[in-house]
Amino acid sequence: MEAIIAAIQPYEIHGTPYFRIAYATAEQPDAITEARIAAESIYRDPQPGDRVQISLLLGIVNTIEKAPVEG
Numbered sequence: 001m002e003a004i005i006a007a008i009q010p011y012e013i014h015g016t017p018y019f020r021i022a023y024a025t026a027e028q029p030d031a032i033t034e035a036r037i038a039a040e041s042i043y044r045d046p047q048p049g050d051r052v053q054i055s056l057l058l059g060i061v062n063t064i065e066k067a068p069v070e071g
Helices: none
Strands: 002-013 016-025 032-038 051-057 060-066
Touching (some): 016 051, 032 060
Antiparallel strands (some): 051 060
């Protein structure tokens, strides 16, 4: 699904990096959803405002990739 990152917070659990991500989907731009994802499942240096493609597995965020630039 297409989304825009609203906020992102890095954190670690036992030395393993993760991110807490708040995002809004293209279908519901006014609704913010939160997810937690391991650093290896997201592109390098994610930032608020980035357009992304989010893949779900059984309703849970599995991967986040930066959306291709239009134009």
